Amino acid sequence: MTFLNPLLLLAGLGVALPILAHLLNRYRVQHTPWAAMQFLNRSVRVRSRQLRLRDLLLLLLRCSAVLLLALALSRPATNDSDGSWLPGERRAGVVIALDASFSMQHSDGQSTRFERALEQIDVISARIHTGDPVTLVLLGGEHRVVIRNMAYESEKFHDILQKQRVSAESLDLDSVPKRLHELAEDMIAHQKEIYIVSDIQSHDWQPRSERLRETLQELDGAASVFLVPVSGSEDNLAVTDLSLVSGTLRKGTVARYRATVRNYGTNPVSDVEVQCRVDGVQIDSKRISLVHPGASETVSLFVPFHNAGATRITAEVTGDSLPTDNVRRVVAVVRDRVSVLCVDGSSGDAGRLIISALLARNEGAEDKDYIVRSVPWLAFPGEDLEYVDVVVMANVPEITPVQAQQLSRFVRKGNGLVWFAGDQVKIAEWNKRSESANEADGAVATPLLPAVIEQVVDNSDAIGAGKPLDPNMPDHLLCRPLQSLPADLLSETRFVKHLKVQPAATSVTVLNVAGSESPILIEHSLGRGHVVMFTTSADATWNNMALTPVFPMLMQQVVTYLVGREFEQPRVVGDSLSLSYTEQPNASDAVFDTPSKNTIDVPVREYRSQYVAMLENAQEAGFYVARVSVQAPGVPIAVNVDTRESDVACLPETELRTVFDDTGITIVTTETELLSAIEAERTGQSSWRFFMLLGLTFLIAESLFADRLLSKQLSRSQSTESTEVRQDV
Amino acid sequence: MSEHLPQTNYLDPEVLQRLGGLELVAREIVEGLRVGTHRSPLRGFSTEFAHHRQYVPGDAIRTIDWRVYGRTDRYYTKLYEAETNFDCYILIDASSSMNYASGKVSKLEYAKYLAASLAYLVLRQRDSVGLSIFDSEVRAYLPPRSSMGIIMEIDRLLRDVKPTPRTSIAKQLHDIALMIKRRSLVVLISDLFSDVDDILAGLDHLRFNGHDVVVLHTLDTHELEFPFKGAWCFEGLEEEEPLTTQAERIREEYLTNFNEYMEALRAGCVSSQIDYTTVNTALPLDDVLSEFVVKRQAMLNGGRG
Helix, strand or coil: CEECCHHHHHHHHHHHHHHHHHHHCCCCCEEEEECCHHHCCCCCCCCHHHHHHHHHHHHHHHHHHHHHHHHHHCCEEEEHHHCCCCCCECCCEEEEEEECCHHHHCECCCCEHHHHHHHHHHHHHCCCCCCCEEEEEEECCCCEEEEEEEECCHHHHHHHHHCCCCCCCCCCHHHHHHHHHHHHHCCCCCCEEEEEEECCEHHHHCCCHHHHHHHHHHHHHHCEEEEEECCCCCCCEEEEEEEEEECCCECCCEEEEEEEEEECCCCCEEEEEEEEEECCEEEEEEEEEEECCCCEEEEEEEEECCCCEEEEEEEECCCCCCHHHCEEEEEEEEECCEEEEEEECCCCHHHHHHHHHHHCCCCCCCCCCEEEEEEEHHHHHHCCCCCCCEEEEECCCCCCHHHHHHHHHHHHCCCEEEEEECCCCCHHHHHHHHHHCCHHHCCCCCCCCCEEEEEEEECCCCCCCCEEECCCCCCCCCCHHHHCCCHHHHHCCEECEEEEEEECCCCEEEEEECCCCCEEEEEEEECCEEEEEEEEECCCCCECHHHCCHHHHHHHHHHHHHHCCHHHCCEECCCCEEEEECCCCCCCEEEEECCCCCEEEEEEEEECCEEEEEECCCCCCEEEEEECCCCCCCEEEEEECCHHHHCCCECCHHHHHHHCCCCCCEECCCHHHHHHHHHHHCCEEECHHHHHHHHHHHHHHHHHHHHHHHHHHHHHHHHHHHHHHHHHC | CCCCCCCCCCCCHHHHHHHCCCCCCCHHHHHHHHHCCCCCCCCCCCCCEEEEEECCCCCCHHHECHHHHHHHCCCEEEEEHHHHCCEEEEEEECEHHHHCCCCCCCHHHHHHHHHHHHHHHHHHCCCEEEEEEECCCEEEEEEEECCCCHHHHHHHHHHHCCCECCCCHHHHHHHHHHHCCCCEEEEEEECCCCCHHHHHHHHHHHHHCCCEEEEEEEECHHHHHCCCCCEEEEEECCCCCCEEEEHHHHHHHHHHHHHHHHHHHHHHHHHCCCEEEEEECCCCHHHHHHHHHHHHHHHHHCCCC
């Protein structure tokens, strides 16, 4: 027998009270001489032996009542295995973990996995007794406890359950056992059960099967664990990517976006239409004839920008079993105009090459909205950067501290800086200026450049050819145009010299020299802007980049990247969304509108000489709108689902059973199995009601007995007396 | 007090002091004085002057003390011993039932003190007092005398009294009635635990013989209140069969029966012109005595028109 409240067994010590009372007031009859005997009612006569027997019986009843009540309060429970004959109820505290990740929205045509999960929970809840503690937790990226240790009440529970919805999050399976363990520990019940109702996706469970086996087995020590898989078909298409490939985000231009569609299912899918919408209006559509199972196909979507401002762009497929991952979103901030200022430290070649690469048009063509100018480096102090979006420093020997701070402020405001190496560059001076660029503002010293320059490295071989680019590129916006280049074309770009640099902690290496880890292109964010650093020259002295298509593609992409805003980068559900300010805003809170039209106020906090409002854990997929205040116009931020969850293939039942064989964890797939499993596992019986009733019965019996016995004696004696009187007469 | 108080067991000087100048008066004397007959039933008895009393209409003119009038301009009547002297018999029930005590003092002990104090009171007012102690029969008898020396004998007798079981009080009363020749004041100190009718018959016998009867019904406070709780075994003092019972269960009935009995006794005494007083042995003796004497005087004077 086990006890839920073992300390309350100490109440059994109360049995000492009736015993003490019995001993203290033990039925020793008190004696007294008495003169007025004639006035005493001799019919109320009690014999000592009778008194002793009665008293002992009453003592027994009282002691039994106290012991039984103490036992009841301690909430005893027995197991069937004990062979207990005690009556009781099979009660248990229940923790229900319902997978609410977006894969549960997958439909087989009749119902979604989530709906089938709710049906299973109905079966589970039908076996919960009113008053037993129940906890309901929705599993996802963050596991949300909906009900915690609530005394079960069927109607109330079902009301709450029906209001639950699938989230856009993916499942963080690693943290599930620990969370469930905490919830089980927090529950007070002599027997506990944990039901994990999930689609048991292979991509989640298979790689973690050993660890899950161990952790869930540990969990089984705290409670009986039931795995209730709600599987479904594996067919699913998802748009896994939508990204800018090329083009400048300027009004009047057309940008090329790449949409990637992946088939997570086991059957090929043909004739997939990918629709592109801009601010909700469909502007392009492409068809993919066939997407093989497990394969991805990309389509190019051309997006014209007729207006300036933040633009919501989506790529979507339709008619799929899981709609949540059928759409991918990005935001593009289309500018009215872009202005690039090239500061040329060379004899003028660098500037010309940069202008050519950026404009990439026949000489004479003009675009009033896209201005690219080059000035000698000595003329830089006289330039007004107010209307410049990107500054390109090409082979500039040095800058003054004031100029360094000016550039730092320029970038932190949200603009871009491109830096090219060259023969004129004074390494020590640049390092010094880079380090001290932010000091005057009292900010934490994020250097201006993304790396510390060390020395010039000569890559030329015997024939004087340099090294090519490393074809292995990260998935960075800057690299994307190059990824579509043929390998031989890419390898034509050769680097004879470059600067060996030590990247800063905040930097991202974009391109490397082949065969080494020396970056050719490295970038970092500084405030709201970015600094892109080429460790090679813009002119042809250190490389032949300008003679290949790489340079213009790269330069245009660089400018596009630099004129973009942070919120243009799409986020994934679960990420934090931030809004940063260079100056202290008037309002103390920023406002985030969610895709479901809710409003969330977020306080603005100072962080590294900036002011940031951060919304943690974006829970919905869609376009959020961030405002500096309620009245201010908002900027959209795209939030997409994590497509790892799109692989909806479920771990087969046989494999699941194999993984959890001999762990004590029960796997149930049907309603019948579930009911049998509950019946089999719920061996404990709570007998407290039985003991409580018995204890109260003994108490009532004791008081009735005490009263009735003497009344009986009285009436018996009175009838004897009246019989004697009649006889006398 | 002017007299020297003899050394006795049962006379408490403080009690006596508190009693002050109280007098125990016989009913007939008062009645005689009231109607002005003033005739002593005992002719030829001593006519020794006793004391003065204020003249009341009806008194014989010859009894007016003219010298006192000359001095005070007020009329006073001379009283003689023959007019005021009476015999007082104190009857003490020394049966076993009188031996009950809930506290330190038993009823019998209390009765002894009561009797001694009464005897002293009577002797102080120059009346005669005698004593009779009885249980199943008269154990001791002292004829009435008026000298203070009798107090020592009374004290001795009281000291030697040992309670013994009694059969019937009525019989003793009848016997005593036969013994007392002269009309007297008879004071009965007893718990009267016997048949009411028998007791009243005995008392009536005494009244019939012309005696002034006073009943001091002496009871213990527990007998009056019955405060017992729990299981008690009551062991009869008069050799009755013991009774083990639940005290709370019988209390109400006991009190009903007891009060009925007392009421019957009281009613019987009143109808026979017997002065009946309940004496609670828990109360101070002087309070009991003074209250009794004052009440008696008031009762006796109350008939004056």
